[in-house]
Structures are given as structure tokens and as C-alpha cells.
Amino acid sequence: MAALSNSNLDISASIAGILNEKHCSEHLQVLKTFTAALRDREYRDAVQEQAFSRLLKVLTGLSDELQDASGDCEDPQTVALLLQLIAECFRAQRNSCVQSTRNQSLLRELGFIDVSLKLLSFLQTTNLENRDGKFEPLRCGIQFLGNLAVGNQMCKDDIWQLSFPNLLLQLLSAEDEKTVNYSSMVLHTCLDEAKVEQLSEPQNIQLALRVMDLCRIQPDLDWTVLIATQHFLKSSALVESMYSGMSHHERVTLLELLFAQLREEDSEECGIPPSVARFLANCFQTGCGAVLALATGSASNDEVLQEALTVISLLDVLCEMTSDHRQFMFLQDHPDLLVTTVELLEQVHAIGKASKNIFSAAQNFSSFSGDGDSSSHSPVISFKAHLIRLIGNLCHRNTNNQEKVRELEGIPLILDNCNIDSNNPFISQWAIFAIRNLLEHNKQNQQLVADLERRGPADYSALKELGFLVEERDGSLLLKPVRKDS
Structure with a gap:
């Protein structure tokens, strides 16, 4: 010593x-x-x-x-x-x-x-x-x-x-x-909760935006990603302040981090506050029309494309929030979110059928074989499928929303999207999922689908081609698989 x-x-x-x-x-x-x-x-x-x-x-x-x-x-x-x-x-x-x-x-x-x-x-x-x-x-x-x-x-x-x-x-x-x-x-x-709130103040927001920019340009920098996911995303005030001060490109990075956080295992309590979900739902409703500009070939305009990609990312986050996250299911009652989603699906679907454009159904599966160039992928890959997914989520065991979709003539619209589409992988499965949720314990919706079957429209035949039929049982209609030997 x-x-x-x-x-x-x-x-x-x-x-x-x-x-x-x-x-x-x-x-x-x-x-x-x-x-x-x-x-x-x-x-x-x-x-x-x-x-x-x-x-x-x-x-x-x-x-x-x-x-x-x-x-x-x-x-x-x-x-x-x-x-x-x-x-x-x-x-x-x-x-x-x-x-x-x-x-x-x-x-x-x-x-x-x-x-x-x-x-x-x-x-x-x-x-x-x-x-x-x-x-x-x-x-x-x-x-x-x-x-x-x-x-x-x-x-x-x-x-x-x-x-x-x-x-x-x-x-x-x-x-x-x-x-x-x-x-x-x-x-x-x-950082702690009080310091994060200081970051949301206008005079300090540049520091938070710099962290988010580093998440975008240096994604392997673990500390900035941890700052964003463990601190920033838990503050609705900071999320809103950052979002309003970001370019569309930067917003996509923020939304991708949110999406990843929601996908984490054991994310039942992911720490993202309900107010963030409400804010993002409002952003989707306000800006969703930007996607429609892509039908005119505006994807070559970077600003238009980035705004559309922001909407697509918002939709992905809302789909994930309303899938197996009970803390966000209040979005089923978010004012006009369902109406906006159904109307947007109707517009996108109509534009795609009216002429050959980015929203038209395609049968080109070469890009999914592993040989295709990913840079040639459409920016709206899976967009229609995810609109249908969100509708299905919002209608899950929710009678009011089931009724609303029927009133908006959304059921035939969804049935018309059961065809295989390389621009919307799994759209058929999401359509079946949405129809199931729309028919569950809802006799009026079941009757509507039965009437469509009796009239024999092409819309409903798509379900049969996929191996499903509607069967009446004990006064109710069930969507069930068709037996292979039938």
C-alpha cells in the first residue's frame, strides 16, 4: 500500500x-x-x-x-x-x-x-x-x-x-x-424524458433533426437509432415537431424507424404513445391524395415521388399499428380514417382500370424471381393491398365500420381486387382477410355477398377461383375453402 x-x-x-x-x-x-x-x-x-x-x-x-x-x-x-x-x-x-x-x-x-x-x-x-x-x-x-x-x-x-x-x-x-x-x-x-421534451421546443429542434438525419445517412450508427427508438418515438410532442420540420425524404426515415419498432418482438407495449398514432392517422388523411399524382407519370419528379412515398410509409405504419397492437385499436374509431381509406382505394382502383398506369394490375413476376433489378420496382408496390389490409383491420369485430364499408360500396370494391397482381403481392389474401372481417356476425353484409353470388358477377367469381365460397349455415353466411374434389 x-x-x-x-x-x-x-x-x-x-x-x-x-x-x-x-x-x-x-x-x-x-x-x-x-x-x-x-x-x-x-x-x-x-x-x-x-x-x-x-x-x-x-x-x-x-x-x-x-x-x-x-x-x-x-x-x-x-x-x-x-x-x-x-x-x-x-x-x-x-x-x-x-x-x-x-x-x-x-x-x-x-x-x-x-x-x-x-x-x-x-x-x-x-x-x-x-x-x-x-x-x-x-x-x-x-x-x-x-x-x-x-x-x-x-x-x-x-x-x-x-x-x-x-x-x-x-x-x-x-x-x-x-x-x-x-x-x-x-x-x-x-437523455431522459424531461430532456427529450426540451428537444421538441422550436429553438432546439435542429439537434433532434440532426439525429434523425444521421439515422438516414449512417444507418449502421447504432447510438442514433437507439436515441430515436428509445427516446424520440416515445414523445408525441417531439415526433410532431420533427415531422413538421422534415423533408419528405426524412419523414420516410422516421416512419421506417417507427415501423421497425412496431415489428419488434414483445412490442405489445412498444412505448409509442397513442397521440403519435392519432397524429400519423391525421397526416395520412391530409396527404394521401399525393399518391394519385403518380398515375400521371410524376414519379420522375423527385419531390412528388418523395411525398407519395411518405404516404405509402404512413399507410404501412397504420397497418402495423392496427395489427395485434391492442393499444392502437382506438384507430378504428378515428374520425373518417376508414372513409378516407375506402375512398382512396376506390380512386386508385378506378385510375388503374381506366388506362395503363402505375396503379394498373400487372402479371410480371420476373422481379420477384431474384433475377430482376430491384431499382425497377414500382414505388406503389403493395399499396392497394395495404389499403385493403387497413380496411380489414379497422373492421375487425367492429360493427359500425362493417356497416360503413357496406354503405360506401366497399365490399364489391374489395371483391374486385381478388385477382392476382404482381404490383400487389398477397392482395388476394388481404382481400379474403378483409371480407372475412366484414362478414363476421354481420347478416346484412353476408346477405350482400350472397346477392352478389346469385347475380353471378365476375367480381364474386374471383373468390371461387381462389378456392373460397360463401356457405349458409344456421342463418349465417361463412367464407370457407372449396374442397379440392368438388
Whole structure:
């Protein structure tokens, strides 16, 4: 133990020596020795406050010297050494906080957070001649903040208060991928419900939008995806603020993350609030007509295409929300959502039958064989099928909606979409699913289908071709498979 104490004193004295001498490579070695020693838990737990106080003075002095040296007459060798020394100070700070609440609190009380953040801001915003050399201290400094914040609420709150939103936005906009990754880690560590609500305020929304942009352009960056799914999507205020400030391209990314979150296993309580579902339903109702513009060949117009793709993504999310998610089944009663969906299906179906266009049924299955070029796929693949799926979901054990679809003449419309269509894989299955939900315990709808059968229209024959028929049993009509030998 005495040896450990002597080692502490020796290193502390060596650090103090850096303050009174011209910087040289020996000083870098002193700091590296301290950094290496701090990897040992016993040493970390025994480091005296004086050693950290001296380290803070060294860091402060280096920061001042770097700012002085970064003028018009900066000496590249001097700047390079200063950057190396700063990086090593940050490494020592980073190592000291590993599994040490004591050292986290001690460094916080001594003022390391403020000095470190100011230095990081300078490194990120100043055009140093040694451009690449600044990334090492940036990375190490941000790693220090991450280790400082883990499991320590007071450190999290101080880092947030001193870096939100401008510095965090600067760091997430760095040209260095690792700097962005580590900054995302710090943001994720600091976030909580109250801080997420701050992000939704107009003056702070750019930080949230930057995170979402990173989700789009760097999908392999795990921290930003975790921030979005574990924090952002749980705040209706933030989702609405982000959505209104996004381009259509960015909205698709947000909706894809929402969709993935809904598809997660054990997602019965996925954390997405009901108000987000209501907001998205309203967005779908307001903007769904944008898809119709694709029938005129407007898919070549990127803005029109992106707006249509946003509607398609909204539909996918609404379909998933109303499938096996009891917490979202209130959407069955969302004003006019069902009416909008049926009317949109009617419009799309009519446009597709009127002339050859993007909504017309097709029999080209080469693109699904594995040899086709995915870039040639239609942007509205499965759109009609998903409209029918949503209608089926909204009518599941809901008498009012069953009646509404019948009144809107939606049942013959759905039956007319039972034909195989390569632009809408599984549309036949979704049509059967929707018809089942429309007929269940609803004699008027059952009678309507029976009347269609008696009149023998082509619409209903499609069901038979798929192997289904309507059978009367105990006064009710059932949709059932046809026996193969019949």
C-alpha cells in the first residue's frame, strides 16, 4: 500500500512539473504513465484529489496555449504536440471514471466538465492547420464525457446544461465518423424524458433533426437509432415537431424507424404513445391524395415521388399499428380514417382500370424471381393491398365500420381486387382477410355477398377461383375453402 501511495505522489509531482516547463515529449510520457496507471482499479480508487487538480491545471494551460498558437503564425510542430498532450489528458480523465463514482464526482466538483466542453468546442469549430490531428483529442474528450456520465445523474445534468443544444449539435456535425459516434453515445447516456421534451421546443429542434438525419445517412450508427427508438418515438410532442420540420425524404426515415419498432418482438407495449398514432392517422388523411399524382407519370419528379412515398410509409405504419397492437385499436374509431381509406382505394382502383398506369394490375413476376433489378420496382408496390389490409383491420369485430364499408360500396370494391397482381403481392389474401372481417356476425353484409353470388358477377367469381365460397349455415353466411374434389 505504501508503494501505491509513493507512486501516487511521484506521478502527481511529475504532473505538477509540466506546469512550469516548456512542453516536450517527456511531458507526454508523464501523462501516458498516469493514463496507464489509471487502468488499474486499485490505483484509480487511491488517486488523490491533488493529482486531479494538477491535471486540470495542465488541461487548462494547454487549452490556453492552443488558442494562442492557432493564430496566423501557428507553428505546426507546437500545435501537434499540444494536441497530443490534450488527447492524453482526456485519456487520463476517461480512464479515471471507469466504474468509479468517487472519481466521477471528484472531477465534476473540480470543474473538469466546463473546461473540457469549452476545449471540445474550440477543437470542433476552429480551422487548425493540423486538421486531422484534432480528431484524436476530440474523440478522447467525448469518451471522457461518456464515462463521466454513466450512472451519475449529476454529471449527466451538468454535461447537458453546458452542451445543450449548440455544442452537441456541433459535435454531431463533425466530419469525423468516430467523433459523431462517441457524441451520439454521450447524448444517449444523458437523455431522459424531461430532456427529450426540451428537444421538441422550436429553438432546439435542429439537434433532434440532426439525429434523425444521421439515422438516414449512417444507418449502421447504432447510438442514433437507439436515441430515436428509445427516446424520440416515445414523445408525441417531439415526433410532431420533427415531422413538421422534415423533408419528405426524412419523414420516410422516421416512419421506417417507427415501423421497425412496431415489428419488434414483445412490442405489445412498444412505448409509442397513442397521440403519435392519432397524429400519423391525421397526416395520412391530409396527404394521401399525393399518391394519385403518380398515375400521371410524376414519379420522375423527385419531390412528388418523395411525398407519395411518405404516404405509402404512413399507410404501412397504420397497418402495423392496427395489427395485434391492442393499444392502437382506438384507430378504428378515428374520425373518417376508414372513409378516407375506402375512398382512396376506390380512386386508385378506378385510375388503374381506366388506362395503363402505375396503379394498373400487372402479371410480371420476373422481379420477384431474384433475377430482376430491384431499382425497377414500382414505388406503389403493395399499396392497394395495404389499403385493403387497413380496411380489414379497422373492421375487425367492429360493427359500425362493417356497416360503413357496406354503405360506401366497399365490399364489391374489395371483391374486385381478388385477382392476382404482381404490383400487389398477397392482395388476394388481404382481400379474403378483409371480407372475412366484414362478414363476421354481420347478416346484412353476408346477405350482400350472397346477392352478389346469385347475380353471378365476375367480381364474386374471383373468390371461387381462389378456392373460397360463401356457405349458409344456421342463418349465417361463412367464407370457407372449396374442397379440392368438388
